[in-house]
Amino acid sequence: MADKLIIxxxxxxxxxxxxxxxxxxxxxTEINRLNxxxxxxxxxxxxxxxxxxxxxxxxxxxxxxACTTFQEAVESPDxxxxxxxxxxxxxxxxxxxxxxxGGNTAILRDDSYLVPALLAARAIVVYTxxxxxxxxCCVCRYLDMRKAGKLGDALILRIGIDPDRKVLLKRxxxxxxxxxxxxxxxxxDPDGKGxxxxxxxxxxxxxxxxSAEELIAADPEVSEETIMEWARKFEAKIPTDMFGSEEYxxxxxxxxIVKFIADARKEVLx
Amino acid sequence: xKDQYRLVEFNLNGKDVSCMVDCRASLTDMLRNDYRLxxxxxxxxxGECGACNVLIDGECFNSCIYLAVWxxxxxxxxxxxxxxxxxxxxxxxxAFVDETAVQCGFCTPGxxxxxxxxxxxxxxxxxxxxxxxxxGHLCRCxxxxxILRAVKKTMYKRNGLEWKEDN
Numbered sequence: 001m002a003d004k005l006i007i008x009x010x011x012x013x014x015x016x017x018x019x020x021x022x023x024x025x026x027x028x029t030e031i032n033r034l035n036x037x038x039x040x041x042x043x044x045x046x047x048x049x050x051x052x053x054x055x056x057x058x059x060x061x062x063x064x065x066a067c068t069t070f071q072e073a074v075e076s077p078d079x080x081x082x083x084x085x086x087x088x089x090x091x092x093x094x095x096x097x098x099x100x101x102g103g104n105t106a107i108l109r110d111d112s113y114l115v116p117a118l119l120a121a122r123a124i125v126v127y128t129x130x131x132x133x134x135x136x137c138c139v140c141r142y143l144d145m146r147k148a149g150k151l152g153d154a155l156i157l158r159i160g161i162d163p164d165r166k167v168l169l170k171r172x173x174x175x176x177x178x179x180x181x182x183x184x185x186x187x188x189d190p191d192g193k194g195x196x197x198x199x200x201x202x203x204x205x206x207x208x209x210x211s212a213e214e215l216i217a218a219d220p221e222v223s224e225e226t227i228m229e230w231a232r233k234f235e236a237k238i239p240t241d242m243f244g245s246e247e248y249x250x251x252x253x254x255x256x257i258v259k260f261i262a263d264a265r266k267e268v269l270x
Numbered sequence: 271x272k273d274q275y276r277l278v279e280f281n282l283n284g285k286d287v288s289c290m291v292d293c294r295a296s297l298t299d300m301l302r303n304d305y306r307l308x309x310x311x312x313x314x315x316x317g318e319c320g321a322c323n324v325l326i327d328g329e330c331f332n333s334c335i336y337l338a339v340w341x342x343x344x345x346x347x348x349x350x351x352x353x354x355x356x357x358x359x360x361x362x363x364x365a366f367v368d369e370t371a372v373q374c375g376f377c378t379p380g381x382x383x384x385x386x387x388x389x390x391x392x393x394x395x396x397x398x399x400x401x402x403x404x405x406g407h408l409c410r411c412x413x414x415x416x417i418l419r420a421v422k423k424t425m426y427k428r429n430g431l432e433w434k435e436d437n
Contacts, residue, residue, distance in 0.1 A: 004273060005293035005339060032296065032335040034315035047340060071329075092406030094330045094384065095317050176405060177318060 004042040008049055011155065015130050017044045018153055026067055026103030029095055038107070052102065052157065055079060061124070061160040066102025070113075073101060082167035082185075086117035089169070089183065091176035102156040105139070108146055111179040112200045115139065119198025119208045120167045120187030124160035129153055136160075140196075140208045164190060168263055170256050181243040182252055186260035192220070192268035197257065201249070204238050211235070212257055222261070228254040280341045283307075283351035289338075297333035297341055298322045301348060309349035309379035313408075320407035323380035324348050330384045330406065349379040352386065361427065362389060365420040373411035381407050385421045394429050397422070 006022075008014035014024065021041035025031050031038045046052055052067035055076045062078055070087040073079050074096065090096050090113050104114045105125065118139040125142045128134050130153060137145070139159075145151045167187045173180040183200040195216050197209040212230055216222050231254030240246045279288040282305060289304050296315075301307040301324065310333055313321035317332040324333045325347040352360040359367070362385050372378050381404065388395065388403050395403065400418060409417060426433045 002294060005276075005337070006273075007339070028335050028337060028340075029317050032337060033317055045337070045340070091402075092318065092320065092332075093403060094320055094323050094332045094406035096406075097329050097331050098317070098335065177408065 002040050002043045005045060006042060007045045007047070011049055011051060011128065011157070012132065014044050014046060014049065014155060015128065015132060017042070018130060018155075024106070024155055026100040026106075027069060027098040029099045030103065030107050030109070037109070046102075046155075057163075060162060060164075062163050063126075064101050064159045064161070066100060066105075066156045066158055068101045070096035070099045070101070070104075080161065080163045080165075080167075082117060082121070082169060083161060085169055086114050086167075086185070089113045089171050089180070101159055105142075105159065106156050108143070108206055110200055110205050111181075111183060111202050112206060113180075113183065115143070115206050116183050116185040116198030116200050117167055117169060117187075118159065118161070119143070119206075120185035120196050121161050121165050122187065122194075122196055123162075126157045126160065127151070127154040128157055129155075143206060143208065165194075166190065166264070166267060168260050168267075170260070172252060182249065182256075184253070184256050184260070186257070186264060188264050188268075190268070192264060193217075195264075197260075199253070201236065201238060201253075202243055203241055204236050207236060209234075209257075216261060224258045227258050227261070230254065231257070276339050278339055278342045280343060281345045283347055291338040293337070293339050295338040297324065297331075297336040297338050297346070300338035300341070301333065301346070307348045307350055311376055311379060313376065318408065319377070320380040320384070321377050323383045323406070325383055325387060328387065328390070330387050332406070347383070347386075349382055352382070362386060362420070362424045365424045366417070369416045369420040369423065371412060371416040371420040377407055377409045377411075381409070381417055381421075385424070388421060389425055389428055392429070394425060394431065400425075 006017045022044055023040040025043040025045045046067055052065050054065045055078050056063050057078055070090055073087045074084050123139045124136055125139055126136045167185055170184045171180045172182040181202045185198045187196040195213050197212055199207045199209055231250045238246045238249050275290050276293050277290050291300050298310050298312055301310045311321035313319035315334045317335040322334040323330050326344050366372050423433055
């Protein structure tokens, strides 16, 4: 458990306070909970940093501050419907009042509410490291870098999303309040192209399903059998556990993508 | 460790108060241990059950995962603030009694505080909306229907709508 709390008033203060045993604390729904997955000696609270809050439209993007809460996003008319739906996947409104967009992205939980949707949306992450220089990359690149052990010190400043992009969501869980077993998102441009699929698979990890995207891009009329075969062979190590057998999870993965493809076609035609 | 304790000044149930707290303490711990406000229940401590729910600046929060030091300058309301000067129950508390929305009672203060936020919005919600608004709480006894009825009945009453048993 942390024994030191630093309440940063500015981004600069937060970055300067960063040390090897410190972590950034946004809403606290993960770090402050019992048996948190995050262990740290020092917490750097970001709540008071005004620049990390707020939602604004700028050009062709909607920018969502890292400390924007899920509930603020749900209530914002500037945020696309799919993003609000992704926030609503966290069923508890009391938790949505605390959980932040940046926190949920940075924590990279394998039952993440937002990351699959952000991957599907090809969202942009703007972050800064100790140097104070702002960098930006797509969520996919951010995920790859974090998996490679890079960017551990980075502070997410805001997330940029394209309001015109379409994103379909599907979450599997025992109840609305339970953590998800599988959280999938399927993104595409209004013309049906530019497909991107994000997945959060419990006890497996977060993925951008590039091989499935390539299959669909190569053949927009791809058959159900081909997708189901892809799901059976999907390279991730999916365990049989209390949430279901490996076979069942692969079946769900395949059928959900098949359904996404059909629903996306309908939406493009409409 | 010199920074481990902080003075937190805030408004609690209408009174300005200050308290020296461990920076690691949750709001639940501060309210229960320092102010003996035991309506704030310690349930799951992971922000799932809603038993520790309090209103912070008019919005409901799980106080178990909210740091006590974050309360600085905020207006905190717990169930105790709803009672009248002689301990009279408020309309929403009475509705919980009338509708048998209470069995073991552990989840009740959290539900009631969320109901307060709903009722104070002055809006009339559908059943589906009410279910979603109350979804941050777990009750293992009642099956939720009576709780929903208690909130709905009070919402109708406050908005001057006629309550019928088949509503």
